[in-house]
Amino acid sequence: MADKIFRVNMTDLSTSIEDVPADWAGHGGRGLTSNIVAAEVPPTCHPLGPKNKLVFAPGLLSGTTASNSGRISAGAKSPLTGTIKESNSGGTSAQRLAKIGCKALIIEGQPQDDSWYSISLKPGEVTISKEEELIGKGNFAVVEAAEKRFNGKVGVLSIGQAGEMQMTGANISVKDPDSHVRSLGRGGLGAVMGSKKIKFIALDAEGGKVDIADVEAFKAANKVFTKALVDHPVSQALGTYGSNVLVNIINEAGGLPTKNFSSGQFEGHEQISGETMHDLIVERGGKPKHGCHAGCVIQCSQIYNDLKGKYKTSGMEYESIWAMGADCTVDNLDQIAEMDSIMDDIGIDSIETAVAFGVAMEAGVLDFGDSGEMIRIMTEEIAKGTALGRVIGNGAGSVGRTYGVTRVPVVKNQAIPAYDPRSIKGIGITYATSTQGADHTMGYTIATEILGVGGTADPLSKEGMVELSRGLQIATAAIDSTGMCLFIAFAALDDGACLPALIDMLNARFGISLTAEDVTNLGMSILKTEHAFNKAAGFTNLDDRLPEFFETEPVPPHNAVWDFTGEEIDTFWNF
Amino acid sequence: MKVQVKLFAFFREGRFIKDDKELPDGITAGQVVDDLNIKREEVGVLMLNSRHCKFETVLQEGDIYAIFPVIGGG
Numbered sequence: 001m002a003d004k005i006f007r008v009n010m011t012d013l014s015t016s017i018e019d020v021p022a023d024w025a026g027h028g029g030r031g032l033t034s035n036i037v038a039a040e041v042p043p044t045c046h047p048l049g050p051k052n053k054l055v056f057a058p059g060l061l062s063g064t065t066a067s068n069s070g071r072i073s074a075g076a077k078s079p080l081t082g083t084i085k086e087s088n089s090g091g092t093s094a095q096r097l098a099k100i101g102c103k104a105l106i107i108e109g110q111p112q113d114d115s116w117y118s119i120s121l122k123p124g125e126v127t128i129s130k131e132e133e134l135i136g137k138g139n140f141a142v143v144e145a146a147e148k149r150f151n152g153k154v155g156v157l158s159i160g161q162a163g164e165m166q167m168t169g170a171n172i173s174v175k176d177p178d179s180h181v182r183s184l185g186r187g188g189l190g191a192v193m194g195s196k197k198i199k200f201i202a203l204d205a206e207g208g209k210v211d212i213a214d215v216e217a218f219k220a221a222n223k224v225f226t227k228a229l230v231d232h233p234v235s236q237a238l239g240t241y242g243s244n245v246l247v248n249i250i251n252e253a254g255g256l257p258t259k260n261f262s263s264g265q266f267e268g269h270e271q272i273s274g275e276t277m278h279d280l281i282v283e284r285g286g287k288p289k290h291g292c293h294a295g296c297v298i299q300c301s302q303i304y305n306d307l308k309g310k311y312k313t314s315g316m317e318y319e320s321i322w323a324m325g326a327d328c329t330v331d332n333l334d335q336i337a338e339m340d341s342i343m344d345d346i347g348i349d350s351i352e353t354a355v356a357f358g359v360a361m362e363a364g365v366l367d368f369g370d371s372g373e374m375i376r377i378m379t380e381e382i383a384k385g386t387a388l389g390r391v392i393g394n395g396a397g398s399v400g401r402t403y404g405v406t407r408v409p410v411v412k413n414q415a416i417p418a419y420d421p422r423s424i425k426g427i428g429i430t431y432a433t434s435t436q437g438a439d440h441t442m443g444y445t446i447a448t449e450i451l452g453v454g455g456t457a458d459p460l461s462k463e464g465m466v467e468l469s470r471g472l473q474i475a476t477a478a479i480d481s482t483g484m485c486l487f488i489a490f491a492a493l494d495d496g497a498c499l500p501a502l503i504d505m506l507n508a509r510f511g512i513s514l515t516a517e518d519v520t521n522l523g524m525s526i527l528k529t530e531h532a533f534n535k536a537a538g539f540t541n542l543d544d545r546l547p548e549f550f551e552t553e554p555v556p557p558h559n560a561v562w563d564f565t566g567e568e569i570d571t572f573w574n575f
Numbered sequence: 576m577k578v579q580v581k582l583f584a585f586f587r588e589g590r591f592i593k594d595d596k597e598l599p600d601g602i603t604a605g606q607v608v609d610d611l612n613i614k615r616e617e618v619g620v621l622m623l624n625s626r627h628c629k630f631e632t633v634l635q636e637g638d639i640y641a642i643f644p645v646i647g648g649g
């Protein structure tokens with residue numbers, strides 16, 4: 001069936017299913033959410049008010065058999081950063097939306113009373129219902145209830161208590177194939193969903209399917225693409241150790257931000273490393289290898305069991321483990337897994353929140369390494385919305401402002417993730433210039449600077465870093481539109497067959513004839529659209545800067561500082 | 576001379592995590608890899624004292640030398 005735009009207006013509780021405007025036809029995932037937000041959201045609006053819109057879009061290839069194509073994008077004006085935002089995640093929702101025939105779901109307006117709602121989608125149908133039972137509950141209870149009310153296969157997008165309370169660290173949870181959750185993590189999109197009084201969205205794809213223009217060509221291209229992914233050694237390491245394989249190498253390079261970004265190496269790195277995690281998982285009968293959606297052939301996710309061999313959590317990423325671990329100096333994976341599970345349930349971004357804890361530790365609110373107190377604050381303060389809970393739940397910038405801390409690692413008020421920009425300089429350009437606040441996934445220069453994938457670059461030198469980040473940010477914007485997991489990029493950077501096969505799949509799916517140049521142009525146009533939104537929202541080049549302490553506090557072991565001038569950073573936008 | 580050699584990911588299997596080795600003067604990073612029966616094409620990253628190095632780099636007394644397979648994440 002032809003893809004449609006599903007629209008829900010929460011002010012008058014009306015719905016519509018519309019034809020896709022010609023301008024949006026070639027877009028999917030991030031390209032589509034950003035274009036819709038840019039076209040329909042006033043850049044100066046309050047992110048939690050009725051004029052903001054929350055948009056969900058599956059990638060262009062989601063719902064097909066293309067390997068690793070099940071990523072969903074969510075977009076809005078971010079209440080955390082004030083910029084445009086696209087957050088993406090695995091789970092089953094992208095595939096369900098695509099099969100329902102929904103190219104994008106746009107949620108606008110705001111209820112005028114205190115009632116809560118849920119939304120459900122089926123092929124050709126979208127319904128708003130009142131919700132009472134699940135208000136105040138965590139994501140795990142929501143997923144369980146939604147499966148009972150609909151069916152076990154239903155896709156679920158939901159918010160926990162943090163989203164209901166509109167905390168700017170709140171995320172949106174996405175049900176995975178095992179009824180656990182993944183997260184649309186960054187930028188506080190859970191607060192936007194909460195501001196629209198939507199507790200969850202159920203996606204029932206029964207009877208739906210995705211049309212492919214040229215089935216044979218699609219199959220052939222997918223075969224080549226899948227082989228490129230499976231054969232690449234990075235994919236194999238990701239399947240064994242997860243993304244957490246990075247702890248030891250980033251530590252060795254002196255770029256693992258430790259104790260609220262006061263050092264680049266963590267004494268307890270081995271205890272929280274991917275190698276240790278792999279051994280613990282195997283010992284306790286968990287699964288080191290697991291996919292966040294059906295069709296992933298890399299499987300960087302995992303099932304982590306507790307000491308007694310009982311399920312504890314899944315899908316622990318390097319960034320989450322780093323943030324709770326090195327940044328808060330917690331060297332115990334079981335404690336980290338416990339916190340990961342609590343944050344999944346409350347529905348709060350594990351990067352933003354753990355970095356916020358690091359700043360709170362610096363302020364003396366709790367001691368570094370005190371994971372017991374972190375757990376208490378999560379369950380008794382954040383989940384219940386006490387004053388302290390809200391200060392931390394609103395992110396690292398909020399904690400810094402509240403307690404007068406100057407070492408606050410944020411760009412555009414979003415927490416800097418797991419790579420210190422003083423000792424790994426290219427990633428600092430990505431943090432500074434990204435259209436969405438500090439976010440490593442926007443242009444993952446680490447591949448080249450540290451991992452030697454797609455060439456090499458000295459991480460301590462400024463040479464060529466602006467160009468490196470620019471090229472990767474353009475490519476990433478395009479990949480984020482396809483529904484592909486970003487981890488295909490390692491194969492794409494090294495294996496010449498990978499990207500052409502991806503383009504062949506796009507062409508076979510839609511009966512079009514894109515070239516590699518078209519794909520690069522798509523990436524550039526997405527970045528420019530997002531940048532224009534931010535400028536209209538009041539951002540200038542002076543916002544593309546890192547916090548001052550990176551320039552003044554040398555970070556061991558290299559004792560490096562951030563030494564890019566503003567003029568150098570600003571050349572990023574010369575394209 | 577004394578050099579600390581560190582291995583990561585599956586290079587540890589059947590070998591070691593960390594070993595203080597007595598090595599002959601003038602030995603290169605690549606020779607240590609060969610002596611450990613690690614295939615050079617499986618090597619992703621070599622670091623000497625937290626800086627990237629090459630197979631040809633000559634090791635010095637007191638160096639900390641880390642050998643990684645091809646890995647990635649994010």
Ligand code: SF4
Nearest residue numbers: 292296298299300485
């Ligand atoms: S590689 Fe990891 S993040 Fe990517 S699709 Fe697979 S499980 Fe999900």
